[in-house]
Amino acid sequence: MRSKAVEIKNFTKKFGGFTAVDNLTLDIYEGEIFGLLGPNGSGKTTTLLTIATVYKPSGGDIYVFGHSVTREDYEVRKLVGIAFQDPKAMWIDKPIDLLKWHARVVGYSGEEAKRVVREVMELLGLWEHRNKQFYQLSGGTRKKVELAKVLIQKPRVAILDEPTAQVDVLSKHALWDVIKKLRDEGTTVILATNDMFEAERVCERIGIIYKGRLRALGTISELKDSIPSGDVIEVQYEASSLPGELLRELEVYGKVKHESNRITIYVEKGEEKVVDIVDLFKKRGVRIKKIMVKEPTLDDVFTYITGAKLRGEE
Amino acid sequence: MLRTLLVIASWDLIKLKNQKVFIAMRWAWFTVQILVFARAISYIVSHSVTQYTGGVDYYHFYILGVYTTLLYSASIARGYMIADEFDDGIVEYHLALPVKRNILAVGRVIGSSISTIIFTFPMMIIVYMVLGVRDILAILVSLVSALVFSMGVVSFVIMIVFTVKSTDLTDIIVGAIDALLVRLSTVFYPLPVIMATGIAPYYIAALANPISHMADFLRILLFPEYYLVVQHGLWASLVYLIGFSMGLLILAIEYYEKKLEAGGWR
């Protein structure tokens, strides 16, 4: 059994009367890249900030390599580094000043700090921006400065809150490699994201939270298997609206998600059902533009889990 | 530990170098205030007031008051900067650093007050030049006392900022305290003059006011004859200042350790 890097135990966080995270229990193992997924406002950042001891739990506790965030916060901070979702800097700050200061706070001497800051800035393509003021940096560049802090620190546990949001596609691939390399060098990574592609590319295990509660947990293939209907039929149709009868008839086959001109049906044995479904569309006089039977993607898993909750089907 | 403390304190010093224009403007304004307006005011009042100032020229009395007010408002301004930082999430960043919370608190307070001293240093030089002060020891003592005073004020304003967690509310509260504290002090009016008004609360407030003690401490330090009109001596003011600052610093440390939590900024 792998040892636990982070142990979240019945963690609850309230802001006034509002419960942002509700009784979350979850283990993150040493040496893995763990993905925390959830729609906006589901409590990802709240959870991550509590692991980093920025917030205090309202209930339960979180342990980082056995140290409690409530009772041994300093021990925890020595093990954890975080790249925030919103880059932390004043408009007037220069990346080079910020990162050098950061390097010294996390323990580098003056000369070492200079060296490691340059190394990391070059790795992330930040060196040319080192003397710009923060307001002059693009959103993606700011995110890279934030990630640079963690790379400089090389903590036992790295918390990355949507590290590649606003980052261009090419840089994303580079950053994913950087994140994997950080893990290979012994850092446990917790990564919050809304990007399913990113989660599939870099995360080994995933937890999906919604409205502050854990809704699914496992490896990517476990999650895909966990959808009751194994296949996904996607229909694109040519009509401005869909007859309500048709929707009800489709729901007999499985869960249905309806967006403009596209219907996704989660079914068992997709190849067999597809003929029936085409017939149903014909019967109601709706022309099909395109129909596909797919294996579920993580996107589908996510939509299935959170979408079902959105419709109130607990 | 000391190393970490110094690194934390350097946070504010690094910021200082990005504010050159602002600082230069403040220096210029201060010089004008000392050389032009202060002279005008003292010309008006000096004849009627010298009896209360123990023979000290009111102009000298006044500009030491102006300098003390400046120390106070520059320290308060550091608090506003920290409020701005809270707004931009810097506080969250600092709270996540591998640093003990008490070191973080002391580091920020020291960093802020050293910045205040650096910021006000040229103004102090102008004041001392005008006053003709040459005693190096007195200048050093006045610098250290200014640092101690600033640490108290910074601790105080940091606690307000973190308690109200709102830029607007900080403005209102600090503005109100500011207006009262400066007026109910001896920065511009000597204690005997205040006593002569016969308004007891005014006199008591001025006597208990840290700003009064800072200004009077400098006056006695630089013009011993002023001692005659202040009922308490150099040591009394010194003890008061140290007590004031250390008390507030300890409260600020407690605050960082026990209560401070990011989030909820309005």
Ligand SMILES: Nc1ncnc2c1ncn2[C@@H]1O[C@H](COP(=O)(O)OP(=O)(O)OP(=O)(O)O)[C@@H](O)[C@H]1O
């Ligand atoms: N400091 C705070 N005070 C009050 N409510 C808060 C605070 N921080 C977060 N919340 C609320 O808690 C809930 C969870 O927020 P959180 O930032 O953790 O979500 P998230 O999953 O990170 O979302 P996103 O994907 O948008 O980053 C939200 O409803 C949010 O409004």
Ligand SMILES: [Mg+2]
């Ligand atoms: Mg978030």
